[in-house]
Amino acid sequence: MIISQTPLRVSFFGGGTDFPAYFRAHGGAVLSAAIDKYVFVIVKERFDDDIYLNYSRKEIVASVDAIQHELVREAMRATGVTRGVEITTLADVPSTGTGLGSSSSVLVGLLHALHAYRGRLVTSAQLAEDACRIEIEALGRPIGRQDQYIAAYGDLRLIDFGPGDAVRVTRVEASGETRARLAERLMLFFTDRTRDASTILADQQHNIPNRLADLHRLKAQAHAGAERLLAGDLDGFGASLDVAWQTKKALASGVTDQGIDTLYARARAAGALGGKITGAGGGGFLMLYAPPFAQDAVRAAMRPLRELPVRFEVDGSKVIFNIRR
Structure with missing residues (x-):
């Protein structure tokens, strides 16, 4: 076996x-x-x-x-x-x-x-x-x-x-302390929606020639995110998730919808610095970056969604x- x-x-x-x-x-x-x-x-x-x-x-x-x-x-x-x-x-x-x-x-x-x-x-x-x-x-x-x-x-x-x-x-x-602090600040909530990513991804792939500037930005954000972790700038990392999410939403029509946008706005109002829908979008888990002092308020704002605690x-x-x- x-x-x-x-x-x-x-x-x-x-x-x-x-x-x-x-x-x-x-x-x-x-x-x-x-x-x-x-x-x-x-x-x-x-x-x-x-x-x-x-x-x-x-x-x-x-x-x-x-x-x-x-x-x-x-x-x-x-x-x-x-x-x-x-x-x-x-x-x-x-x-x-x-x-x-x-x-x-x-x-x-x-x-x-x-x-x-x-x-x-x-x-x-x-x-x-x-x-x-x-x-x-x-x-x-x-x-x-x-x-x-x-x-x-x-x-x-x-x-x-x-x-x-x-x-x-x-x-x-990144240092062990930075990794641990990042994991503590990440919050994942299940949107109670699963989706077939293939439709969104096919649309995204079709749009590549028209979205080169956005894709160049997303690539640069990956390198910048790694640099922020190496520097221990966790809140800067969290805030940059919001910038990347706004860019990501432009890649295909199904990445987000009104329900997801409402959830994300509630989380931001409660103190989350940034976040995104995991994967292609359209459902699944909403990943948020929230400082420790804001996490109780974020959980309250996300009710009744189920939270998935994770570590790296x-x-x-x-x-x-x-x-x-």
């Missing part, structure tokens, strides 16, 4: 600049952090040759080609696991539409567990690259590349993409259990 554990993530700056259509020509940058909420993938050998899948549904099939869960199907094809296996996926939060990068975390965790099942060690770079190839090229999803990399690498990272296909993943060497996760995807008979 193999069990992999892969973190979810929050993205601070630069979302949208990780589309190949942008970064191959201009270079992109995102600032993201893995959090202590996870996707678990369990892979177990079976006596028979059938393939058993357990997720929000159950599948029992005779061949990889018959699998309906496209991430499982493509991960099995990529790793050469073809029969006689049971695969279960579990998640700490809803696995779709939350804006925490769960789809890519599921895929990275699947690849990691299936490689381990075959007795292979893989690097974080290989996991991220294979996940990008599957989601973007094999499945044709209109997504960027940051989620796969932060799921594979973990920690607090500045990820530079391009020009061309180059990727540089840099750990943000240093590790990326890893195998936490590996016993083969």
Whole structure:
């Protein structure tokens, strides 16, 4: 039996600049952090040759080609696991539409567990690259590349993409105190809405030629955010989230709506310095930066939304259990 554990993530700056259509020509940058909420993938050998899948549904099939869960199907094809296996996926939060990068975390965790099942060690770079190839090229999803990399690498990272296909993943060497204080000041509230990000992302990708100035600003904000963390300027970091959110909203029509704007305005009036909808937008979690003295007021303003306490996760995807008979 193999069990992999892969973190979810929050993205601070630069979302949208990780589309190949942008970064191959201009270079992109995102600032993201893995959090202590996870996707678990369990892979177990079976006596028979059938393939058993357990997720929000159950599948029992005779061949990889018959699998309906496209991430499982493509991960099995990529790793050469073809029969006689049971695969279960579990998640700490809803696995779709939350804006925490769960789809890519599921895929990275699947690849990691299936490689381990075959007795292979893989690097974080290989996991991220294979996940990008599957989601973007094999499945044709209109997504960027940051989620796969932060799921594979973990920690607090500045990820530079391009020009061309180059990727540089840099750990943000902020002090332990700065990291702890930042985590304490982040507040995540579930909007009670999940959404299919593909429509928003497809619109965003279509708009790239008309939004180059906004994308250039978002890229610069990722580097500036990392510099603020290195300097320990947390309130400056929090306030810059608001600037980035105002820019992000211009990328596609579905990023926000009146309900989200009302929630965000209430949070700001209660003392939050900045924030954003996690992921592509349109629902999921509202992430806020609030100084400690303002957090009770922010919680009151967000009622009855559920809060998700989070801390940063240093590790990326890893195998936490590996016993083969």
